[in-house]
Amino acid sequence: xxxxxxxxxxxxxxxxxxxxxxxxxxxxxxxxxxxxxxxxxxxxxxxxxxxxxxxxxxxxxxxxxxxxxxxxxxxxxxxxxxxxxxxxxxxxxxxxxxxxxxxxxxxxxxxxxxxxxxxxxxxxxxxx
Numbered sequence: 001x002x003x004x005x006x007x008x009x010x011x012x013x014x015x016x017x018x019x020x021x022x023x024x025x026x027x028x029x030x031x032x033x034x035x036x037x038x039x040x041x042x043x044x045x046x047x048x049x050x051x052x053x054x055x056x057x058x059x060x061x062x063x064x065x066x067x068x069x070x071x072x073x074x075x076x077x078x079x080x081x082x083x084x085x086x087x088x089x090x091x092x093x094x095x096x097x098x099x100x101x102x103x104x105x106x107x108x109x110x111x112x113x114x115x116x117x118x119x120x121x122x123x124x125x126x127x128x
Contacts, residue, residue: 003057009068016075027075034074035067042066051103052113065111 013031017024039062045051046061055063077085084094106112
C-alpha cells in the first residue's frame, strides 16, 4: 500500500518530463531540488520533535508518500504555480499560508501529527 502514491507520482513526473521534453533537464533538476529540500525540512521537523509522520517506507524520517508529494511539487512551480513564485513576496506569502494548511491536511488525514505549540511554531517559521 505504501508504494502506490510514490509510483503514481513517478508516473506523473515521467509524463511531465515527456511533455516538457525540450526543457527536461531543467524540469528534472527542479523536481530533484524540491525533493531534497522537502526531505531536509521534513526530517528537520521530525528531529526537532515538532512533527511525527505515519508511514513504514521512509527516507530518513520522511515517509515515501511525503517525499512523493515533494517530487510532484517541484515541476508545478514553473507551470500551474508560476503566479505564486513571480516575486519573493508572493512566494513567502504562499509558503506562510500554504505550508501550515498542507500540514493541517495531513493531520486531518491522520498521516501526521503536529506536536503541540512547538510543532506549530516550527512549522510556521520554516514556511511549511
